[in-house]
Amino acid sequence: MTVPASASLRETPLAAAHRKQGARMVEFGGWLMPVFYSSILDEHQAVRTAAGTFDISHMGEFMIEGVGAASFLNSLLTNDINRLRIGDGQYSLMLNERGGVIDDLILYRADEEAFFLVVNASKIDEDRAWIEAHLPAEGVLFTDKSAEYAAVALQGPKADAILAELGWPRPERNGIVPARLPFLAFIARTGYTGEDGFEIFCNAASAEALWDRLLAAGAKPAGLGSRDTLRLESCYPLNGSDLSPERTPLEAGLGIFVSLTKEADFPGKARLLEQKASGLSRRLVALKAVGKSAPPRSHYHLFDGEKNVGEVTSGALSPTLGYGIALAYVDAGYAKPGQRLDLEVRGSRFPVEVAPKPLYKRS
Amino acid sequence: MSTSPIPEGLLYAESHEWVKIDGPIATVGITDHAQSELSDVVFVELPKVGKVVAAKAPTAVVESVKAASDIYAPLSGEVVEVNPALETEPALVNSDPYGKAWIFKLRLSDPAEAAKLHDAAAYSKLIAS
Known part of the structure; x- marks a missing residue:
């Protein structure tokens, strides 16, 4: 059966x-x-x-605790754990060795040596396997509470x-x-x-x-x-759409959640340092439609004249703003706010413009 | 079990378009069931007048907040009129799917094809299953 x-x-x-x-x-x-x-x-x-x-x-919930928990997490995730007092939360990323995103998550310092992690639903199993593969032999207890x-x-x-x-x-x-x-x-x-x-x-x-x-x-x-x-x-990225194992947090514009100056090494750090030194070739930008447009959708292509310069990863007709909005990876030369591009929708072109992030900010 | 209205006197395609046949002209829209599945419609892409389409060919696009959905020509023919009101007020598809939200009209090239469409009772069974 x-x-x-x-x-x-x-x-x-x-x-x-x-x-x-x-x-x-x-x-x-x-x-x-x-x-x-x-x-x-x-x-x-x-x-x-x-x-x-x-x-x-x-969504998934993990507990990571023990005398080695803080130093373990600092060697696993991009952000700096030492900034957290007890009761503080922090957005952070877990990367592969190529600097690509496995998952983005929030971790809370529940106690000096106890951390509560909230991870994406679709990544629970992958995250758990990655964390378990990197756990030190002793001093850190990992439990999946999902x-x-x-x-x-x-x-x-x-x-x-x-x-x-x-x-x-x-x-x-x-x-x-x-x-x-x-x-x-x-x-x-x-x-x-x-x-x-x-x-x-x-x-x-x-x-x-x-x-x-x-x-x-x-x-x-x-x-x-x-x-x-x-x-x-609000331009919050969605893992699996705007974040992927092929894109680094620097390309995604999440550099403020990556500490390249902390002492701890973490998977992907070397690649990010290299990328920072050599410059980014593409960036995740926010787009807004200029005038009337079909709603942007993921995988639609962006053009400068006849040149394909990027691809939408998330899009919608913004209910608050009333026009089409999107997140898209574009060649770095086209990433400045004000840059005009053409969005291709079912063979037609609609003008869009790179806009500052976030597209909506509460007053 | 669906409680969507399904008017008598219209014909229905399995892809959830309704058709009203008036001599050689067929008016096409999407059913109440379809608009309810799509939820808030925010954009309608109308075909060009003069476009010749075969039955089951994608002819218009209705976009909800979540996704773009193709609307198929239930019958073969030439697009002779489109509903410009949907360009400024796409939400009519939700509020009046059988009335103000008709999408396009076809001059039928093979009116006998209508025999393949469902009547209200058959369509009601289709969406209940």
Whole structure:
């Protein structure tokens, strides 16, 4: 008997809650996830103007602890762990030896020698294998908590007021605090939308209670569709689209999350130093359509006259801005804001312009 | 089980276009079920008037926030009119798929092809399965 493809899709502890809300479920990174409940545009708007909740239980959670944890992570990831006080979070990248991106992640310093890592859903297995292959013989304990944890993001200008009204702790930007809701949770002030907000991690068994309380407090359920348009307006890269094993974080414009001056060596560091010295040949830029255009989509090509100078990696019609926007890799000579290029859509050309990042910034 | 409206008197393609036949002219749009699957439509690419298409040929493109979807000619013919309202108001595809959001009209080259399309009852069964 053959197993249908859908049988291998995983569901989060909130799958039943999503269906109850009328969610349209789609496959994403091996998971069955809500793409929208009512409308991507409405959910996008709710996050920009009020507050939305996203199920992010599909994301992976790792614990790395022990006397050697900090030095191990400094020799595994691009950012400098020593900048983190207890309770601080940091965006970082895990690279292959060629300097290409295996995954981008957030890590939080839970304690002096205990770190909580949040990784992309589609990369959990690959990340775990890479980390285990690089673990030192002793002094560091690695545990994959992905199956035990659920997580919900509360994002939007009203997120802070909602947590205040619930009486839950509100950490500083990028910080994380433990909380009793009364079930044990960790509340981080991080997100992927460009708005103020929180990411709340708890045991899978408590996920529905967490979700229901946020909805009761006035947050609107929001799906992966709006999560994608929100992050794109804010120019946050998506691994697998804008980041890949063939692209370095320097090319992706993520140099501020790479410490080339820290003492620790990490996979890819030599390649990045070399690339920094020799100069980049291509860069990830933000684009905006000039005038009316079909929405840019990944893999569309960019032209200067007849010369192909780049390729879109993410694109959409921006719900907030009302015009087409994209992230694209272009030859370095075409990466300056103001540069005009032509976007090819089904054989037609539409003018676009390289724009400063982010395309949307909250006021 | 779908609760999308499926008007009687129209014909339906398996690729979710509806067709209204009026003598030699067929008006084409997408069904309520299709617009609901696509969600928010943000862009419609109309064919050029005068374009000659075969049945099942990609003829227009409807783009939602998430993706671009081809709209197929349900029948063979020549595009004789397109709906310019969709260029300025693509969301009509969501709000009035069987009315103001008609996409193009064809002058049919082989009206007998219509026998291959579904009536409302058959289309209803198709989307329920």
